[in-house]
Amino acid sequence: MNSNKSTPPAWPLRFLRWFCREDYIDEIEGDLIELFEKRAEKSPKRAMRRFWWDLVKSFRWRNIRSFSKSQSSNYTAMLKHTIILSFRSFRKYKTTFLINLAGLTSGLTCVLLIYLWVNHELSVDKFYKHADRLYQVFENREQSYGIWTAETNSGPMAADMQADFPEVEYVTGVASRGKATLTVGEKNIKSDYIYAGKDFFKVFSVTLLEGQADHVLADKSSMVISADMAERLFGDASNVVGKTIRFEHEQDFAVSGVFETAPLTSSFQHHIIISIDLIKDQYARVWNYNNTFVKTYLLLKPGTDADELNKKLGGYIASKVNGETNRTAFVALYPDYYLHGKYENGQMVGGRITYVKLFSIISGFILLIACINFTNLSTARASRRMKEVGIKKAMGSGRTALIYQYLGESILVAIISLMLALLTAYLLLPQFNVVTGKQMVIDFDLKMVAGALLIAVVTGFLAGSYPAFYLSGFNPSTVLKGQLHRSIGELWARRGLVIFQFAITIVLITSVLVVYKQMDMLQSKDLGYNKDQVLIFPREGKLESISATTTFLAEVKNIPGVINGSSTDHDMTGHNSGTSGIYWEGKDPNDRSEFENLPVNYDLMETLGIELREGRTFDRSFGADSSKIIFNETAIRYMGLENPLGKTIKLWGEDRQIIGVVKDFHFESLHSEIKPVFFILTGEDGESFMVKIAAGREKEVVGRLAELHTSFNPGFPFEPRFLDQDYQGQYQAEKRVSTLSGYFASLAIIISCMGLFGLAAFAAERRLKEIGIRRILGSSIGQIVYMLSASFSKMILVAIVIAIPFSYYIASSWLEGFAYRIDLEWWYFGVSGLLALAIAWAIVGWQTFKVASVNPTKCLRDE
Numbered sequence: 001m002n003s004n005k006s007t008p009p010a011w012p013l014r015f016l017r018w019f020c021r022e023d024y025i026d027e028i029e030g031d032l033i034e035l036f037e038k039r040a041e042k043s044p045k046r047a048m049r050r051f052w053w054d055l056v057k058s059f060r061w062r063n064i065r066s067f068s069k070s071q072s073s074n075y076t077a078m079l080k081h082t083i084i085l086s087f088r089s090f091r092k093y094k095t096t097f098l099i100n101l102a103g104l105t106s107g108l109t110c111v112l113l114i115y116l117w118v119n120h121e122l123s124v125d126k127f128y129k130h131a132d133r134l135y136q137v138f139e140n141r142e143q144s145y146g147i148w149t150a151e152t153n154s155g156p157m158a159a160d161m162q163a164d165f166p167e168v169e170y171v172t173g174v175a176s177r178g179k180a181t182l183t184v185g186e187k188n189i190k191s192d193y194i195y196a197g198k199d200f201f202k203v204f205s206v207t208l209l210e211g212q213a214d215h216v217l218a219d220k221s222s223m224v225i226s227a228d229m230a231e232r233l234f235g236d237a238s239n240v241v242g243k244t245i246r247f248e249h250e251q252d253f254a255v256s257g258v259f260e261t262a263p264l265t266s267s268f269q270h271h272i273i274i275s276i277d278l279i280k281d282q283y284a285r286v287w288n289y290n291n292t293f294v295k296t297y298l299l300l301k302p303g304t305d306a307d308e309l310n311k312k313l314g315g316y317i318a319s320k321v322n323g324e325t326n327r328t329a330f331v332a333l334y335p336d337y338y339l340h341g342k343y344e345n346g347q348m349v350g351g352r353i354t355y356v357k358l359f360s361i362i363s364g365f366i367l368l369i370a371c372i373n374f375t376n377l378s379t380a381r382a383s384r385r386m387k388e389v390g391i392k393k394a395m396g397s398g399r400t401a402l403i404y405q406y407l408g409e410s411i412l413v414a415i416i417s418l419m420l421a422l423l424t425a426y427l428l429l430p431q432f433n434v435v436t437g438k439q440m441v442i443d444f445d446l447k448m449v450a451g452a453l454l455i456a457v458v459t460g461f462l463a464g465s466y467p468a469f470y471l472s473g474f475n476p477s478t479v480l481k482g483q484l485h486r487s488i489g490e491l492w493a494r495r496g497l498v499i500f501q502f503a504i505t506i507v508l509i510t511s512v513l514v515v516y517k518q519m520d521m522l523q524s525k526d527l528g529y530n531k532d533q534v535l536i537f538p539r540e541g542k543l544e545s546i547s548a549t550t551t552f553l554a555e556v557k558n559i560p561g562v563i564n565g566s567s568t569d570h571d572m573t574g575h576n577s578g579t580s581g582i583y584w585e586g587k588d589p590n591d592r593s594e595f596e597n598l599p600v601n602y603d604l605m606e607t608l609g610i611e612l613r614e615g616r617t618f619d620r621s622f623g624a625d626s627s628k629i630i631f632n633e634t635a636i637r638y639m640g641l642e643n644p645l646g647k648t649i650k651l652w653g654e655d656r657q658i659i660g661v662v663k664d665f666h667f668e669s670l671h672s673e674i675k676p677v678f679f680i681l682t683g684e685d686g687e688s689f690m691v692k693i694a695a696g697r698e699k700e701v702v703g704r705l706a707e708l709h710t711s712f713n714p715g716f717p718f719e720p721r722f723l724d725q726d727y728q729g730q731y732q733a734e735k736r737v738s739t740l741s742g743y744f745a746s747l748a749i750i751i752s753c754m755g756l757f758g759l760a761a762f763a764a765e766r767r768l769k770e771i772g773i774r775r776i777l778g779s780s781i782g783q784i785v786y787m788l789s790a791s792f793s794k795m796i797l798v799a800i801v802i803a804i805p806f807s808y809y810i811a812s813s814w815l816e817g818f819a820y821r822i823d824l825e826w827w828y829f830g831v832s833g834l835l836a837l838a839i840a841w842a843i844v845g846w847q848t849f850k851v852a853s854v855n856p857t858k859c860l861r862d863e
Helices: 010-019 022-042 044-057 069-092 094-123 157-164 227-234 276-282 306-313 316-320 352-380 382-394 399-436 446-472 476-480 488-524 546-557 604-608 633-639 698-712 723-729 732-766 768-776 781-815 826-852 856-862
Strands: 134-143 146-150 168-184 187-196 208-210 222-226 244-247 251-259 272-275 295-300 327-333 342-344 347-350 534-538 562-568 595-600 612-615 628-632 648-651 654-662 677-681 688-693
Touching: 010 022, 010 044, 022 044, 069 094, 069 399, 094 352, 094 399, 094 446, 094 732, 157 168, 157 295, 168 227, 168 276, 187 227, 187 276, 222 227, 222 244, 227 251, 272 276, 306 327, 316 327, 352 399, 352 446, 352 488, 352 732, 399 446, 399 732, 488 732, 488 781, 488 826, 534 698, 534 723, 546 562, 546 688, 546 698, 562 595, 562 604, 604 688, 628 633, 633 654, 633 677, 688 698, 723 732, 732 781, 732 826, 768 781, 768 826, 781 826
Parallel strands: 187 272, 222 251, 595 677, 628 654
Antiparallel strands: 134 146, 134 295, 134 327, 168 187, 168 244, 168 295, 208 251, 222 272, 244 251, 342 347, 534 688, 562 688, 612 654, 628 677, 648 654
């Protein structure tokens, strides 16, 4: 007999026996094996491959067994039996069950809330019909500090690209001009508005409820409004085309169309759209390639290669300005910009997607911590169930049946936890919406339900797989004799999981502390001007008159509680307007670096408390200051000017004398370095008023200002805001990170501590007899507590050592996004570790103290 004789593969035969009727199995199986053995004599490998094909060919409808209801009822009975056993186990081991339930519920709640937020973030701007062909034009501009990527382009660019690039199907320019007052009858409503090109609705595929996309923006005297705005102005969104809206109490516009209000997942949340041809007429002097204030959006033709288009765009702006430019245009997919909108030195380096990934990972880790609790407590308490396993095996239960039972228990706990998590998430969602700035709802559609169930089943499987395989592997004779010995590997596995839990927790605690300290620095750092108690409101309506502005500001300053007031074209919270049109002696002819343009009225610098290094500010007593200029320290250093006072530079071709140098101040967020800035006098001009109010008198002064504003500007709603609130708005993302990370770190601590509590209780219970003997022999309660706490303390110390390098890497990576940031002090990591250690000591110490305080005779008698 040939000992090397090939045998057919086992899996196909098992499959055959599963699907084939019993009265056909022997015949079909015999034929298949006989055919296999003949082929194997020539080529065993080929015989193996053909065996599967032979099995498939053997399929016949008459050969398929009947899967009768009796078999289905067997499965139902088995499932019912497993559920009954599971609930008996839950009732018997209440503490373990409750800890696992609480941990998994917390973890799944966290996952559900983060899933809602991540899903919302990932869906922003993805709803457009042709999202894969919708692009925005950006510009890389070479500056002294590197390459700055800007969103704005020149006014003529949209029309020129439509004519010059056959790849472009539709193009539109969009310019935002803040808010305007809209009047219908007695209603006066303030709303954001934009100017847009005629093909706006073709580029963005926004649904028009009334009007035609080809015509709604063709007329400069018409506007398109959202359905929401139509209801607010007219009480109904239908039959409003042709009706009149008065704009800023100056000009009448006819409604040419009504568009569907943008969904919450749109970054375009404007309600009024006016033809961009109007602004082209109003700002004709800056409608050229030397100025940029328009955003350009393209719908490319199907099949267009954006990379090839970018190659053509490389020198496009230079061709429009005779080659003298530091600007290079390129296109990027618009729906991606919301998540991937951060550029450094001309390259996309991230954006909101960083936080999406971060919180997805954190929620996964929190759920993993809960799963670790389940695994640790199940394996630690295996001794309580080993006789149960031994008896079941002795009675004929196979290992597979036991695995199914224990996996069923863990999955059942996960499903119960999911139900509680859904309820908890529903209750917490309103507060979560406040924290995230979203308006999310739990939509129980098929995708949501299927996803939640999948997460629960996977969680149950991950949490219960190791205990299931561990418990089912006991030898029945050994466990019935009470001879089960725990291996060193099992002990270290459990300790390793505890260490992993607390390492994650310590990383989260450190991250929260670093974020808090950085946010505290952002709030308290001296910006170089005083942003507190400064009220901002638009200069509009009759106040756009210079004489009215002068009179208004004079009366404002007479209001008790007003310290000072002025007007400006700059909001002091980011880049507003820049120019490279400054020339000084010794300037490199190829230098196109931009200086921030800060046009101000008299008293603005005094109102904001901007400090002078030398010279003076603009002053009426000096006469013609309109030909003067003031720079910040960074600008003077960049120009290399020594003793700058009295020197003359050119701004847009006109001579300007330097009369002052101010100390550097932050007009952008602390993510950016301070850039060169210049001040010029606008006279009694500017788009906004800024009024400094005495602390504690804000309510009184705002009321008086509202009355004064209404007397000058009847029909214009008075909607002021505070400068410090605008400043805080620059750090919304960081504030949300700070709040959410605080919640998650607290949750991680609680879940980890619940697991530690369970393990400590079990360890104390298992050593109850030893504790009683030690007490009788003279050991104090303190010594007992120390003995039982020592091993847990060592695990936490190891977790601290592991967590510190990860914490440092994560914290330093996050802080790199700020030009001005805190130093990572050693005590941040020390405090995090000590906090984790103190919490662990408190939990373990309290649990062991309870056991150690029991009368030792009771310990021995109970044993």
